[in-house]
Amino acid sequence: MKSEYDVKVTRIKNRYHARLLKNTTVxxxxxxxxxxxxxxxxxQLMRWEDKMGGDQFxxxxxxxxxxxxNNFRGPVGKVWHNLQYELRKLIMKA
Numbered sequence: 001m002k003s004e005y006d007v008k009v010t011r012i013k014n015r016y017h018a019r020l021l022k023n024t025t026v027x028x029x030x031x032x033x034x035x036x037x038x039x040x041x042x043x044q045l046m047r048w049e050d051k052m053g054g055d056q057f058x059x060x061x062x063x064x065x066x067x068x069x070n071n072f073r074g075p076v077g078k079v080w081h082n083l084q085y086e087l088r089k090l091i092m093k094a
Contacts, residue, residue: 003057005049007042015080020045034077041079 006021012031018041020028028049030041043061050058 003055005046005055005057007045009038009042016041018042018045020049022049031080032075032077033079034075037075037077037079040073040075044081 004023007018008021009016009018011017015031015033016035016038017029017031018038019026028045030045032038032041046054046058046061050062
């Protein structure tokens with residue numbers, strides 16, 4: 001079964017940006033400065049989306065987080081938690 005969610009990671013200037021897409025619409029975005037933190041920001045995007053509804057894809061990402069002791073690591077470098085709530089407001093208005 002194909003999920004309606006997808007995560008795209010791109011490098012823009014000095015940051016890695018992860019965008020959570022729902023049917024090609026960006027619903028959340030985070031950024032980090034170190035490549036090692038990409039997994040962390042992707043997990044955080046999926047975790048919050050699962051708390052707000054989600055599907056099997058987002059739920060599975062939360063379950064995997066708790067299966068290995070080394071998956072529970074926090075970010076190593078700077079992480080930006082931006083646009084999550086602003087994008088939600090724009091989507092709700094549309």
